[in-house]
Amino acid sequence: MSIELSGIHYRYAETIALRGIDLSIESGELLALLGPSGCGKTTLLRVIAGLEFPDRGMVRFEGRDLTLVSARKRHVGFVFQHYALFNHLTVFENVAFGLRVRGWRLRPKRADLERRVGELLELVQLGELAKRYPAQLSGGQRQRVALARALAVEPEILLLDEPFGALDARVRGDLRRWLRGLHDRIHVTSVFVTHDQEEAFELADRIAVMNEGRIEQLADPQTLYTQPASPFVCRFLGEVNEIPAALHTRWTGARDAGAIAFVRPHDLDLVADSSGDARVDEVRDLGAVVRVEASHPALAVPLIAIHERGRFDESGLRRGDRVAISARRWVVFRADGTPV
Amino acid sequence: MNPARKPSTALRDPAWLRLPLLAIALLFVGLFLVLPLVAVFTYAFEKGVDFYLASLVDEDARAAIRLTLLVTAISVPANTVFGVAAAWLITRFTFSGKNLLVSLIDLPFAVSPVIAGLIYVLLFGAQGWLGPWLSENDIKIIYAVPGIVLATTFVTFPFVARELIPLMQAQGSEQEQAALTLGAGGWSMFWRVTLPKIGWGLVYGVILCNARAIGEFGAVSVVSGHIRGLTNTMPLHVEILYNEYNRTAAFAVASLLALIALVTLVLKQVAEWRMRRATPDHDIA
Numbered sequence: 047m048s049i050e051l052s053g054i055h056y057r058y059a060e061t062i063a064l065r066g067i068d069l070s071i072e073s074g075e076l077l078a079l080l081g082p083s084g085c086g087k088t089t090l091l092r093v094i095a096g097l098e099f100p101d102r103g104m105v106r107f108e109g110r111d112l113t114l115v116s117a118r119k120r121h122v123g124f125v126f127q128h129y130a131l132f133n134h135l136t137v138f139e140n141v142a143f144g145l146r147v148r149g150w151r152l153r154p155k156r157a158d159l160e161r162r163v164g165e166l167l168e169l170v171q172l173g174e175l176a177k178r179y180p181a182q183l184s185g186g187q188r189q190r191v192a193l194a195r196a197l198a199v200e201p202e203i204l205l206l207d208e209p210f211g212a213l214d215a216r217v218r219g220d221l222r223r224w225l226r227g228l229h230d231r232i233h234v235t236s237v238f239v240t241h242d243q244e245e246a247f248e249l250a251d252r253i254a255v256m257n258e259g260r261i262e263q264l265a266d267p268q269t270l271y272t273q274p275a276s277p278f279v280c281r282f283l284g285e286v287n288e289i290p291a292a293l294h295t296r297w298t299g300a301r302d303a304g305a306i307a308f309v310r311p312h313d314l315d316l317v318a319d320s321s322g323d324a325r326v327d328e329v330r331d332l333g334a335v336v337r338v339e340a341s342h343p344a345l346a347v348p349l350i351a352i353h354e355r356g357r358f359d360e361s362g363l364r365r366g367d368r369v370a371i372s373a374r375r376w377v378v379f380r381a382d383g384t385p386v
Numbered sequence: 387m388n389p390a391r392k393p394s395t396a397l398r399d400p401a402w403l404r405l406p407l408l409a410i411a412l413l414f415v416g417l418f419l420v421l422p423l424v425a426v427f428t429y430a431f432e433k434g435v436d437f438y439l440a441s442l443v444d445e446d447a448r449a450a451i452r453l454t455l456l457v458t459a460i461s462v463p464a465n466t467v468f469g470v471a472a473a474w475l476i477t478r479f480t481f482s483g484k485n486l487l488v489s490l491i492d493l494p495f496a497v498s499p500v501i502a503g504l505i506y507v508l509l510f511g512a513q514g515w516l517g518p519w520l521s522e523n524d525i526k527i528i529y530a531v532p533g534i535v536l537a538t539t540f541v542t543f544p545f546v547a548r549e550l551i552p553l554m555q556a557q558g559s560e561q562e563q564a565a566l567t568l569g570a571g572g573w574s575m576f577w578r579v580t581l582p583k584i585g586w587g588l589v590y591g592v593i594l595c596n597a598r599a600i601g602e603f604g605a606v607s608v609v610s611g612h613i614r615g616l617t618n619t620m621p622l623h624v625e626i627l628y629n630e631y632n633r634t635a636a637f638a639v640a641s642l643l644a645l646i647a648l649v650t651l652v653l654k655q656v657a658e659w660r661m662r663r664a665t666p667d668h669d670i671a
Contacts, residue, residue, distance in 0.1 A: 097563055117566045124567040130560035132583040144568035147578065199568055 047108050047202035047235050048073045049094060054103035056089055063089040064100070065259040073108075073276050074233045076226075078246035080324070081256035082282065087239045088127075088207055090256070094237060095205050096120045107203065123196030123234070125206040129188045131180040137191050138176040141166055166194040186217040193225075196337035197232075206238035210245060222248055243283050247271075255279050280308045287314060287349050291378060293386065304381030309373045311352040316340055318363060319370035324349070326367045340369055404606070426644050429637035441638035449615040450623035450639070457606075458599045461539040465595050469546025474580070476547075477554040478562075488551070494543045498567060502540050503608025506533055529611030534619065537605035542595045549583055549591030557583055565626065586661035593657060597650040601643060 049071040056064040063086045071077050079087040093105060096117035105113045112120055132140050139146075141163045146155055155160060167173045170190035180188055189209065196204060209225070210218040226249050228234055231284040240246050246253045247267045254264045255278075263275040274280040279289075287309045293302040316326070316338055327348055328339040336358040341348045349371065353361070363369065378386040399407075431438055441447060466536060476488060494502065508514050510527040527533045561583065565575045581588075603621040610617040612626065620643055627636035 095406075095567060097567070117563070118569055118571065120567075122567060124564070126560055126564060128560065130564040132561055132564075132579060132582075133587075143565070143570075147565070147568065147570040147574045195564075195568065316556070 049203065049235065049237070050104075050109070051090075051094070051104040052104045052106075053092060054090070054105070055102045056093060056098060056100045062259055063070065064093070067103070067259075067261060069254060069261060071235060071237060073235055076229050076236045076238075076249060076251045076255045078250035079237065079239045079256060080243060080246040080253050080282070081241065082316055083241060084290045085256040086259040087241075087256050091205050091207055091237060091239050094203070095122050095124045097124070121199065121201055121203075123199065123201035123204040124205070125189075125196050127190045127208040128213055129180075129192040131188055131191055131195070133180050135179075136176065137167070137172060137178050137180070137183070138163055140180070140191055141194045141198050143195060163198065166198055167198070184217075185213050186221055189213065189221060197234075202234060204236040206236065208240060209238055210240075210242075218245075225249065254281060256379045257282075273385070274308075274377060275385065276383055277306065277308070280377060280379070285311055285350060285352075287311065288347075289345065290350075293378070293380065302380050305378055305386070307373075307376045307378045309349075309376045311337070311350045313373055313375040314349060314351040315372045315374060316351050316353075316361070316363060316369045317367075317372070318361065318367050320368050321366045322370040324369050324371050326363055326365050326369055329363065329365050338363060340371065342371065391632060398612045423644060426637055426641050429634060430641040433634045433638075437634060438641075439637035442642065444635070446614050446618065447623060447635075447639055450618045450620050451642075453534070453576050453616075454600055454620045456531070457535050457538050460535050460595060461542055461599050462592060462596050464539055465542055466546050466588070466592055468543070469548075469550060469591060469595075470584075473550035473554050473584075474546045476551055487509035491547050494541050498535075499541050499602065499604030500608055503537050503605035504537055505604075506540075506609050510536075527614065528609055529617060531617065533609035534606050534617060537609045538599050538602050541602050542599045545598060546588065546591035549587055549594070553587040554582055568607050582605065588653060588659050590657040590661060593650055593653050597647065602644055 049069075051067055051069045054064050054067040056062075067086075067090060079090060081087045089098060093100050096105075096112070096119075103113070103364065104111060107120070117124075120160055132143065135143070142159055145159050145162065148154075153159075163176075164173070167176055172187060172190055172194065175183065175187065180191065183191065189212075190196060193206075193267075205339045210221060213221065222245060238249070250267065252264060252266050253270055255270065257278050263270060263279050265273075265275075270279065271283060274283065280286055289307045289309060291305045291307045293305045295301075312335075316324075324340045324342040325342070326338060326340050330337040330339075332352075333355075335352050335354055338351045338353065338358075339348045340351065351371075380386060398404075441453075471489060472487070476484060506526055509518060510516055510533065512521065512528070514528075518635060525532075527536065561579050562575055565579045570578065602619075603625075606619055607622060607625075610622055611617070612618060612622060614626070618626065620639060624636050624640045624643070627633075627639065
C-alpha cells in the first residue's frame with residue numbers, strides 16, 4: 047500500500063516538529079527516516095500511524111485520505127522503540143492481542159487464532175517461548191515479539207520506531223539482516239526511523255534524511271552518498287573533511303570565497319614526501335583500517351584520512367612524517383549551501 | 387536484583403550511631419503503637435471472653451457494625467470508580483484547570499474532617515441552604531444514613547486517585563498506544579491493558595480507602611446525630627460506650643476495629659509486594 051504525505055505541519059506546544067513534509071512512499075518499499083534526535087522523524091512516523099494528527103497537511107494511503115482517521119482504524123503495524131509489550135500477558139497472548147480485540151464477527155475462531163499466532167511465532171523464531179512473559183525475554187527476543195504482534199493484524203503498512211536502538215551491537219546487526227530478509231519475503235510497505243546512518247544504508251531501499259522538521263534529501267543510499275544535496279546531508283552521513291575553497295567561474299568571472307569542499311577520509315591520500323607541506327600528527331590503528339591525522343599550515347583543523355590496513359602498511363607512514371595530500375573524490379558546496 | 391537498589395556498604399553508619407538510632411526507633415514504635423494495641427486487647431478481655439462476645443452481639447453494637455459495613459460498601463466502590471476515572475483523566479489528557487482538579491482531589495486531606503461534616507450540615511441541615519426543600523420533600527440527609535455516607539465518601543475521596551495518578555504517570559501510555567494501533571477500542575483497552583497494568587496499585591488504594599472508611603470518626607460524628615441503633619457507626623459506638631463508663635465493652639468493639647486495621651496492614655503489604663513484582667525492570671536484556 048502506498049503512502050502519500052503532503053504539506054504536513056506539526057507543532058508541539060512551543061517547538062515546531064514538522065515544517066511542511068511532502069513524501070511519497072511506494073507500495074512494498076522499505077524506507078528509512080534518518081536524522082539527528084529532535085529532527086521530527088519519530089513525529090512523522092507517528093503522524094503516518096495516526097498516533098498524532100498534523101496541524102496542516104494530508105495523509106493518504108493508496109490515494110485514500112486518512113488524515114483524521116484514528117490509529118485504531120488505519121490498519122498499520124507499529125513497533126515501538128521500547129516495544130511497549132503487555133507485561134501481564136504471555137508472548138502468545140501479546141501476539142494474539144490484535145486478533146482478540148476484533149469485533150466478534152471478525153474475530154477468528156479459537157483454532158484459527160492459535161494456528162495464526164503459532165505461524166507468526168515461527169516466523170520470528172520464538173515458537174519455544176510462547177508461554178514466557180516479556181520480563182523473561184532478552185532485548186532481541188522482545189523486539190521480535192513486538193514485530194510479530196504488529197504483523198498479527200496483517201497490516202499493509204509496517205512502521206518501526208528506532209527498531210534496534212535499545213539492542214547491543216551484535217544483536218543489532220543480526221536482527222537488521224533478518225528484518226531485511228523478512229521484508230523481502232512479505233513485502234509489506236515499511237518505514238523505519240533511525241539516527242544511525244549505517245543502519246539506514248544497510249536496510250533501506252530509499253532514505254529520507256531529515257533535519258529540523260524538513261526532509262533534506264530523499265534518495266537511494268548510493269545517490270545520497272555520491273550526490274548529497276546539502277552540507278547537512280554530507281556531514282550527517284559520516285566523518286568528512288571540510289576544506290575551505292574559493293570558486294572561480296571561468297565564463298562570468300564570478301568568485302565565491304565561502305565555498306567548502308567535502309572529502310571523505312577514505313578518499314584522502316597521504317603520500318610520504320619530504321617536500322610536502324603537511325605533517326602526520328597522529329596514527330591510530332583501528333584494526334581493519336588505520337586512521338591518520340595530518341595538519342596543513344593553510345588549514346585550521348587537521349585532516350583525517352582512513353586507509354585500509356594493507357595500503358597503510360605499504361605506505362609506511364609514521365607520526366612526524368612530511369606528506370603530500372591529494373583527494374580522489376570530493377563534493378563542493380557554495381557558501382549558500384547549494385551543490386556545485 | 388539491581389545492586390544499586392540495596393543500600394551501599396559505603397553508606398553504613400558506625401555501630402555507636404546505628405545502635406542508639408535503632409533503640410530510639412524501637413522505643414517509639416513500642417510506646418506509641420505496640421503498647422496501645424496490647425492495651426486495647428487487654429481491656430477488651432478484662433471481664434473474660436463471655437463478656438467480650440456479649441459486647442459484640444449486643445443489639446446496638448450489631449447495628450453499629452451493620453451501618454459501618456453499609457457505609458463502606460457504598461463509599462469505597464464509589465471512590466474506586468471516581469478515583470480510576472480521575473486518574474485516567476489527569477494522566478491521559480491535557481486540559482486547562484487540570485492542576486486545579488489535582489488540588490481539589492487533595493482537599494479532603496487538607497480539611498479537618500469535622501469541618502467536612504459541618505459543610506454537609508450547612509448544606510443539607512434543617513437551617514442549611516437545601517434544608518427547607520429537603521424537608522418539604524421528606525428527604526433526610528443529616529442525622530440519617532445518607533449524611534454518614536456522604537461524609538465518609540468525602541473524607542475517603544482522595545485515596546484511590548492519589549495512589550493511581552503517580553503510578554499511571556510513571557507507566558506512561560505506550561502500551562495503550564500499542565493497543566490502539568492493534569485495533570483495540572477504548573473499552574477493551576481499559577479492561578485488557580490499563581486495568582491489569584494498574585491492578586495492584588488499585589488494590590492498594592482501595593485497601594487504604596476501605597480502612598479509612600471504616601475508621602472515620604470526625605466527619606461522621608458531626609452529621610450522625612448519635613442515634614443509637616440507627617446512625618451510630620462503630621467508632622461512634624465506641625465513644626458512646628466509653629462516655630458511659632462502659633470501658634470493657636468500648637474496648638471490645640475497639641478491638642474489632644484494631645483487628646481490621648491489622649488485617650489491612652497485611653493486605654497492604656501483600657499488595658505492595660505484588661506491585662513491585664508486577665513492575666519488571668526495563669533493562670533485563
